[in-house]
Amino acid sequence: MLTPEMLPRLQRLLADADLDGWLLYDFRGTNAIAQGLLGFEGMLTRRIFALIPREGLPIGIAHAIEPNPWASWPQVWPLRTYSGWRALEAEVASLVAGKRIAMEYSAGDAIPYLDRVPAGVLEMVRAAGATVVSSGDLVSQVYATWTPAQRASHERAAEVIAAVARDTIAHAGAMIAAGTPAAEHELQQRILEAFARAGLETEHGPDVAASENAANPHYVPSSAAPRLVVRGDVLLVDLWARETRGGVYADQTWMASMGAPSDKVVHVWEAVRDARDAALTLLRDRIAAGRPVRGGEADDAARTVITTRGYGPQFWHRTGHSIDSRELHGSGPQIDNLESRDDRLLIPGVGFSIEPGVYIPGELGVRSEVNAFVGEDALLITPITPQRDLFVV
Template sequence: MKHDLAAVQAAIRAEGLAGWLLYDFRGANPIALELLAVPPGALLTRRFFYWIPAAGEPLRLQSSVEAHHFAWLPGRQRLFKGWRELEALLGQTLPQGAPIAMEYSPGGALPTVSYVDGGTLEWLRGLGLAIVSSAELVQRLEAPWSAAALAGHRRAAAALESIRRGAIARLRSALAAGEPLSDHGLQTWMLAEMTAAGLETNGPPIVAFGPDSGNPHHSPDRARPRWLAPEQAVLLDYWGRLAEPGAVYADFTWMAYAGSALPPAIADAWSALREARDAALAFLAERFAAGESPQGREVDALARARLAAAGYGEAFVHRLGHSIGREDHGPGANLDDLETREERRLIEGVAFSIEPGIYTPAWGLRTEVNALHWQGALLVSGELQTTPELLLA
């Protein structure tokens, strides 16, 4: 198992639960596979359950066809051949009426922790089991960073920011010399620099020129590139982690403008964007210093209200930020009251992005830094951009 059993059971008790019922069928529950340290590529063709009570010995319920799996897990093993035996074992083993956590989210509110299918939930509830969401458990065990993770993040962040400065230099040089530079070409260069710096990533950087910057997740197309031209907004979004076991991500966005002065519309939008970002950071710093852990949705709502008051509410089309961990979009609370209703709290040790954006058909703007609730304070990672860089200044 990935975590020490005592730590898992302490987390279960802290959440006031009777236990945690981990379930999977054919790899459908990545949270269970991660927590149980299932080797990649393991042949899992039958459903299984692993019951971790708040105290006492765990129990794994497995098909006789795959009895050889999970020998590394603590606890007893009970085998079943068919659904009747499995149903009897579940009914005999699990406490009825007491809260049992599973990877489920009421109303589908948090898709990132909702992996148990509806039919299985109906079946278990029909046996008298009180199934609740494991979202808080998952965050408590998976999301907090260690000091080593923070140190690795800082190294990755420094490398990424250096690559960003190199990308800006290439943009300036191309404009000054009148040399062609495509979005795909700059993306390819940035990705190669990341590899050379010892970073790995789950996706190439976003490089967006002109109207493509109005697409939050623009993906350059080698066959149909967009070329850098004067008077374009330029959006760079780049993320990576050290190519080392246990490393966590850094994820930033930086803006530039291919001109000598910002157009009034872009300057006004940027001012509103920066104010929303800084208001969110100030709110978090104050709450963390007071020993409080606000819900992710609170931070999103605050920044979104600022942008709405400035007239940009409809142009902010995504959540304020996402959890960051060993994956770029991590297992902890997001800053979100738009796409989902994120009621999990930003507990000690969790990291997340803060990235408000304004998008129009002609251009888009986004500013992104990373933040961490660390030892009762807010740590901010990444340069706080004050204005888009002028590439012809």
């Protein structure tokens, strides 16, 4: 959240980027980045702007009937109000005319998670005489990075989640052995109960998918159409959670075979695991050497392994997503050169998932997911002990 304590650092970043300011905009929750930085909660029913200048105090523009969201705005910072569109456009122009400013904008929608400002608003700001550039690097440096306390929270959550995943897989096997196999949604509920006991929360899910259902990367188990997990199944367990009261999400996927796996299942698993490790090796080596690295390069490294093993067309999604200090699917750099063109550097303080997968419709899906955090000179990977071999239960 933007505070007087944060302001000097942010203004140094603006100066380093040769920017006159960062213009935040939101309306009806279209810009989660602006909402998070301004500390707003709930949905705005009127347009707002806030300029963080390279020098001087931030200036907010609020609608006259909606002052409540600005309760945390420091009293010493100017807060202008408007009622009509003419007044709003005049206020915006007075802030940005002749200036080079950053906004949540991505040319050509190259980075959808960053592209939060409507085209019409960009037209308004440019018509006022401003030069608009992407705030992508600022978002990485200010919004997406974790504090030491948040990193510690993530690490704790990651170890709990790993234990819950292993327990869920073992339980599925025990139920099969007892002759009373569990359904996917029952295993899902077991995970949620374990989260509650451990003081973790999640926004939705988790995903427990057997064989053909695992070929849908966003499958959701349901009691309305129960699917038992039986001998011969390949089981995918994808689970994510965070500590309550501001923790950072951990997000993992674990794989098991209910009984001896086929040669094909083993081949697919090894391709996915080796793709995961190829991405991590590239990142680890670059960061340790102090060399720049982008998420798209790690995506390419993983995709090359899966393509070489013959499953390239079955790897449908990016290798990983940002996990920022607020959101599971965050606004920081993505590990992606497939779905988007994210060319932002992976800088110290950002976290993300690494989760390549292979999906064969009607048959099986295999994914392996860990999380990573960029330190000053090393790459942290969670959980501490990632899955190496396919669990055979």
